Amino acid sequence: MELAFSILLFSFLFASLSHQPAYCQQTYINETRLDCDANAAFSKGYLCNGPQTCQSFVTFRSRKPYNTPVRIASLLASEASDIVAINNVSAESAIPPDKMIIIPVTCSCFGNIYKNPAPYTVKPGDTYYILAKEIYQGLSTCQAVISQNYYEGEKMPVGVELQVPIRCACPSKNQTANGVISLVSYMPAEGDTLTRMGELFGVSPQSIMDANSISQNTTVNLFTPILIPLLDESCPVSPTSFFCRCSNGQFSYRYGNSCEVDDKDGEDSPVKLIILL
Known part of the structure; x- marks a missing residue:
């Protein structure tokens, strides 16, 4: 599985810190994620232990009908133009099946839980389990969706709008002090190991374990x-990193590309530069 990214340069504006304790880690939710009858609090989302809001990321695999930047952005409350820029995909064409896509989301603290609220219109046959496992691919849980809506799992009226909390997190104080500037909610693939995810x-x-x-x-x-x-x-120090700081102080999302834009014969190179405020 190989990622192909174009450059995305942007400036972060972090909001004020929450009053939650600044722990350095979150709780891994394990097998409770799809148990719609369980009521584990940590299954509803990551605890707020850092900024009230931040730029975060989630991963999603292209599958019909969510196989274009516009449809994926609508499902996950993101921006199609950002998805196009980060993943170097076409704005118009369908993304190849099962291709992993990096999705930028605004992660915010609601109560004591981080989430990115995404509206979803109920379709025939939908249940909370199907939403969590099939449609949102584990980026939300049964417990999280149930906690935000009032309908019983088998009796959701077709056409009503639900609120689906996308699971995300912001760096804690300790993480920020240790150089962490953003977090990706990564959905493991078959055969993934901690080493493989770290290399990606x-x-x-060790940083993933922590x-x-x-x-x-x-x-x-x-x-x-x-x-x-x-x-x-x-x-320059970490040329293979997915995320790094360019010499001009801005941040680059890239995979094997330089921070600099080459100018050949007065023509702009095909690398796209986007500033997010």
């Missing part, structure tokens, strides 16, 4: 997001 995003397996309060012996489940901490590192 240019971070160490972010999720897990050990080498923890079983990483499919349909269960795991947090990947993105470090504030220099692009």
